[in-house]
Amino acid sequence: MADGEVTDDTRLRATLPTVTELADKGAIVLLLAHFGRPKVPSPQFSLSRVTRAYQDVLGRPVRYVDWEVAEENVAMLQPGDVAILENTRFFGGEEKNDPAVARRFASLGDLYVNDAFSAAHRAHASTEAIAHLLPAYAGRAMEAELNALEKALGRPERPVAAVVGGAKVSTKLEVLRNLVARVDHLIIGGGMANTFLAARGVDVGRSLAERDLAETALAILAAAERASCTVHLPYDVVVATAFKPNPPGLRTANVHEVGADEMILDVGPAAVEALADVLKTCRTLVWNGPLGAFETPPFERATLRLAQTAAALTQAGQLVSVAGGGDTVAALNQAGVADDFTFVSTAGGAFLEWMEGKELPGVRALEVA
Numbered sequence: 001m002a003d004g005e006v007t008d009d010t011r012l013r014a015t016l017p018t019v020t021e022l023a024d025k026g027a028i029v030l031l032l033a034h035f036g037r038p039k040v041p042s043p044q045f046s047l048s049r050v051t052r053a054y055q056d057v058l059g060r061p062v063r064y065v066d067w068e069v070a071e072e073n074v075a076m077l078q079p080g081d082v083a084i085l086e087n088t089r090f091f092g093g094e095e096k097n098d099p100a101v102a103r104r105f106a107s108l109g110d111l112y113v114n115d116a117f118s119a120a121h122r123a124h125a126s127t128e129a130i131a132h133l134l135p136a137y138a139g140r141a142m143e144a145e146l147n148a149l150e151k152a153l154g155r156p157e158r159p160v161a162a163v164v165g166g167a168k169v170s171t172k173l174e175v176l177r178n179l180v181a182r183v184d185h186l187i188i189g190g191g192m193a194n195t196f197l198a199a200r201g202v203d204v205g206r207s208l209a210e211r212d213l214a215e216t217a218l219a220i221l222a223a224a225e226r227a228s229c230t231v232h233l234p235y236d237v238v239v240a241t242a243f244k245p246n247p248p249g250l251r252t253a254n255v256h257e258v259g260a261d262e263m264i265l266d267v268g269p270a271a272v273e274a275l276a277d278v279l280k281t282c283r284t285l286v287w288n289g290p291l292g293a294f295e296t297p298p299f300e301r302a303t304l305r306l307a308q309t310a311a312a313l314t315q316a317g318q319l320v321s322v323a324g325g326g327d328t329v330a331a332l333n334q335a336g337v338a339d340d341f342t343f344v345s346t347a348g349g350a351f352l353e354w355m356e357g358k359e360l361p362g363v364r365a366l367e368v369a
């Protein structure tokens with residue numbers, strides 16, 4: 001949203017298969033959703049602002065229902081009608097998984113369908129508690145997401161490669177710990193690679209790296225070795241002395257020749273060709289995190305090159321490729337290959353927690369139901 005308008009309707013469109021299928025079969029479809037992080041009801045976070053955009057996307061009338069009059073308004077709806085209920089986070093108990101709030105939600109319907117994989121890592125009244133109160137099902141988007149993730153890491157075709165990069169190093173170390181036991185090749189790029197190189201005693205100059213995590217990084221490398229997982233760290237890198245577009249001092253260097261005043265901002269051209277060759281031997285790929293600072297030219301090159309390789313292998317039927325993460329998806333869009341991957345997850349946090357091997361409360365509640 002910007003200035004009260006929907007500027008990206010990706011997540012609205014993601015609900016269409018479920019909503020149209022239910023409405024076409026004669027259900028009254030009530031949409032429960034959250035928007036923003038309101039602490040108390042506030043017009044700025046009202047879903048009334050989204051109703052018209054949703055109606056345009058859906059191509060049929062959509063009503064907006066305020067909680068004040070929910071019971072009366074819902075009672076007047078006819079089979080096939082679609083309505084958006086006001087922001088679930090206007091209830092303080094929503095994020096506390098409050099059973100009383102869940103009962104209020106549940107009282108309005110006969111069946112519960114959860115189509116929000118991206119919210120499944122949180123136990124909220126509208127994602128968890130409610131699933132214990134009504135017959136509960138996964139929607140089509142949730143189903144597609146779970147099927148794709150299961151195919152990529154649950155029972156994948158081997159060999160499996162994982163690419164992990166980006167900047168959120170400490171939050172992704174748990175992901176790596178889980179992955180080394182499950183994948184055949186672990187490709188590390190971005191700020192993550194700098195942390196591992198530094199842990200191995202390589203001087204990474206002024207690069208983004210979490211030097212205090214050296215011990216954890218070395219433990220992950222040891223675990224990888226025990227699990228026969230091959231870890232790929234870049235052996236050449238693109239460096240500069242300033243972090244800006246086409247900066248001075250831009251050069252390709254061997255990792256052992258990075259100057260004290262230089263920053264590693266991308267995986268080098270030789271290393272990325274070797275990574276492309278690794279992908280050619282694999283059947284499955286799961287990717288989170290760009291290989292370099294792809295928003296700033298020319299540090300997008302390695303990410304784009306590897307993304308294009310993965311896309312071509314996928315299109316040739318040789319690779320199942322699954323990617324997730326806000327910046328990762330942006331990078332795939334920049335490379336023009338998001339549609340060529342097998343599956344691109346709309347979820348950020350939920351995708352990462354799933355890669356960590358954690359059980360997602362919203363998914364677990366559906367399984368129990």
Ligand code: ADP
Pocket residue numbers: 165166167168169189190191194208264265266288289290291292293294295324325326327328329
């Ligand atoms: P995602 O959103 O896909 O989970 P992250 O948020 O962890 O990914 O990381 C993305 C960010 O990492 C991007 O903004 C990118 O510029 C940055 N990045 C990648 N490699 C480097 C690097 N070598 N140095 C600094 N920043 C980097």
Ligand code: MG
Pocket residue numbers: 325326327
């Ligand atoms: Mg990010």
